Amino acid sequence: MTGLRRYHPLHAVGFLRKTLLLYLLPLVQVLFERDWDALRTALEQDLALFAFLTAVSGVILHASRWELDQEGALHLRWNLIVERRRLIRSRELAVVQIERPLLARLTGANLVTLYPAARGQGKTARLYLTRRDAALLADTLMPAPPEQEYHPRGGERLALVLLGTNSLSTLLLVFLSLREGRVYTPSAELLALTQLSQTAAWVARWLPAGLAWLLTGLTVLFGLSLARSFGHTVHYRVWRGGGVLASRGGLFRRVERRFRLDRVSCADVRLSPVARLLRRYPVYLSAGCYKGTETPLFVYRAGQEKLLEELLPGLRMPPARRVPIGGRSLAFFLPAGIPCALFALLALVSRQVMPELTVLLALPALVFFAGVLAAVEGFFREGAWPSDGRLTFRRQKGLRMHCGCVFSPAPGLVMSQNPWAVVKRRADLTLVLPGGTRWNVRSIPLDDGERCAQFLEE
Amino acid sequence: MNNSAEPHPLRVTLTPRARAVLCLWAALPGVFAAPFVFWQGLIWGAAFCAGWALLVFLLGLRAASFTAELGPRALTIRLGVVFPVRRVLPRRGITSALVFRTPLLRLAGASVLVLFSPGMWAALPGIPARQADLLCRALLAAPPPEEAPS
Numbered sequence: 035m036t037g038l039r040r041y042h043p044l045h046a047v048g049f050l051r052k053t054l055l056l057y058l059l060p061l062v063q064v065l066f067e068r069d070w071d072a073l074r075t076a077l078e079q080d081l082a083l084f085a086f087l088t089a090v091s092g093v094i095l096h097a098s099r100w101e102l103d104q105e106g107a108l109h110l111r112w113n114l115i116v117e118r119r120r121l122i123r124s125r126e127l128a129v130v131q132i133e134r135p136l137l138a139r140l141t142g143a144n145l146v147t148l149y150p151a152a153r154g155q156g157k158t159a160r161l162y163l164t165r166r167d168a169a170l171l172a173d174t175l176m177p178a179p180p181e182q183e184y185h186p187r188g189g190e191r192l193a194l195v196l197l198g199t200n201s202l203s204t205l206l207l208v209f210l211s212l213r214e215g216r217v218y219t220p221s222a223e224l225l226a227l228t229q230l231s232q233t234a235a236w237v238a239r240w241l242p243a244g245l246a247w248l249l250t251g252l253t254v255l256f257g258l259s260l261a262r263s264f265g266h267t268v269h270y271r272v273w274r275g276g277g278v279l280a281s282r283g284g285l286f287r288r289v290e291r292r293f294r295l296d297r298v299s300c301a302d303v304r305l306s307p308v309a310r311l312l313r314r315y316p317v318y319l320s321a322g323c324y325k326g327t328e329t330p331l332f333v334y335r336a337g338q339e340k341l342l343e344e345l346l347p348g349l350r351m352p353p354a355r356r357v358p359i360g361g362r363s364l365a366f367f368l369p370a371g372i373p374c375a376l377f378a379l380l381a382l383v384s385r386q387v388m389p390e391l392t393v394l395l396a397l398p399a400l401v402f403f404a405g406v407l408a409a410v411e412g413f414f415r416e417g418a419w420p421s422d423g424r425l426t427f428r429r430q431k432g433l434r435m436h437c438g439c440v441f442s443p444a445p446g447l448v449m450s451q452n453p454w455a456v457v458k459r460r461a462d463l464t465l466v467l468p469g470g471t472r473w474n475v476r477s478i479p480l481d482d483g484e485r486c487a488q489f490l491e492e
Numbered sequence: 493m494n495n496s497a498e499p500h501p502l503r504v505t506l507t508p509r510a511r512a513v514l515c516l517w518a519a520l521p522g523v524f525a526a527p528f529v530f531w532q533g534l535i536w537g538a539a540f541c542a543g544w545a546l547l548v549f550l551l552g553l554r555a556a557s558f559t560a561e562l563g564p565r566a567l568t569i570r571l572g573v574v575f576p577v578r579r580v581l582p583r584r585g586i587t588s589a590l591v592f593r594t595p596l597l598r599l600a601g602a603s604v605l606v607l608f609s610p611g612m613w614a615a616l617p618g619i620p621a622r623q624a625d626l627l628c629r630a631l632l633a634a635p636p637p638e639e640a641p642s
Contacts, residue, residue, distance in 0.1 A: 443584060
């Protein structure tokens with residue numbers, strides 16, 4: 035259909051980038067010895083090496099080709115000394131991702147990543163193509179006509195920005211914003227950014243001056259995380275059509291993802307403390323070898339479940355009920371409880387011995403205490419249940435509660451017990467999705483585990 | 493093999509001879525390491541042998557509880573009494589299988605069957621050779637009618 039075509043020259047740059055360390059190693063050695071003649075020799079060697087590797091990159095670019103055939107299948111070819119072909123059929127793909135990082139945008143290239151529907155169907159393929167070729171490839175392999183569209187606006191976009199950042203720094207932002215009482219205003223993003231500069235002064239009132247570096251580090255991380263998340267939501271939209279769910283957006287790094295709906299393996303709604311405060315919940319999708327932990331696909335508001343149903347037909351949330359806790363393992367509390375107790379004890383001791391360290395030790399104790407509170411929720415609500423033809427689960431991790439719905443028709447399941455669990459009729463359940471993602475639900479009632487196993491067996 | 497002729501459910505357990513082969517395999521590393529431990533002292537050697545023998549005995553007990561059952565939609569493997577494990581592999585997800593026999597297993601009339609599915613694999617060690625073939629054929633045949641992709 036397309037005939038054999040070459041990749042974009044950036045395809046070869048990918049190889050050059052991997053060899054950067056080769057140039058740096060001799061330079062570092064010489065710089066430490068401060069031998070300038072040797073430095074000049076090393077630079078000459080680097081230049082020769084660079085010329086050689088550029089030639090190799092040119093050969094790689096020359097020997098690699100791609101082609102779309104009449105049936106819409108993609109052929110990747112390598113023809114130098116050895117001839118190698120790889121055939122990628124549309125139905126074997128779960129996700130097609132088109133990225134336009136800054137460098138690629140400047141050179142007119144797009145990075146197309148093809149994620150197979152299951153492990154064992156070949157590796158994830160990464161191809162640098164021209165913009166037009168990338169669009170042609172994506173439209174052929176996974177056409178996504180926009181039949182239903184969703185644009186996050188106002189508060190929803192703000193929620194997408196906030197929930198896409200890392201949780202610790204977001205907590206700080208939300209706390210500060212709530213103090214101002216204007217978190218939902220249209221200028222809340224600007225307000226949040228302005229407040230960042232005031233954070234140092236605010237914390238310095240009750241933290242020892244020695245902790246300034248910690249504050250600075252957190253602020254910088256927060257700024258980067260927020261900027262990245264904000265950049266992701268610029269011109270962001272989600273649409274569905276032709277059995278494909280797609281999203282597109284981004285400022286500096288524009289990303290478009292297309293999910294084949296019949297290959298989606300799991301939808302994960304993450305209830306973080308911030309999400310609960312804002313009453314807006316991010317939805318993450320995994321499909322085949324695409325893990326989907328990076329950015330949420332969209333954010334929906336409480337009571338807006340119709341949007342969920344429109345974008346992800348067949349999605350079922352785990353039933354909202356408390357699980358029986360009789361005989362449940364106390365392992366839920368160990369990951370956060372042990373460090374919390376340790377830091378609390380150290381803080382108490384430091385009050386007598388070194389009072390200036392008390393705040394420093396109390397802070398992590400507080401953080402881990404929040405983890406213990408989250409574990410309490412996990413203790414009461416974690417579980418797995420078949421629900422309306424889907425396997426659903428609730429799993430607590432850190433401060434978040436993951437509400438998952440398994441779409442894959444063939445997930446693996448492992449149910450294991452220890453002697454204590456046998457006596458108490460409890461079991462740990464592990465769900466294995468086609469891409470290799472594992473969800474481990476702890477100490478659920480044996481009857482619930484049996485129901486999940488029977489759901490897959492019958 | 494025709495699916496309609498497939499006995500449902502197909503249930504597989506380990507024969508005593510196959511279990512003996514498994515125990516022999518498990519004992520071999522201990523037998524190899526024992527002289528080095530005895531070199532450190534008679535008591536150390538005796539303790540090592542007793543410990544290893546106990547492990548092999550426990551393995552034999554665990555192997556005795558092994559069952560694999562092929563249902564219409566999934567293969568279910570149950571293993572262990574004190575630490576029971578139940579694994580469910582949907583038939584639709586199983587992509588390939590590997591059967592191998594060593595001379596000892598051939599003498600015992602058994603094979604090792606390894607099943608691969610995306611993200612997971614399962615070994616059925618020392619199951620009767622005929623049942624391994626049956627399982628293989630049933631699992632790698634065309635998907636059951638209700639599972640056929642639309």
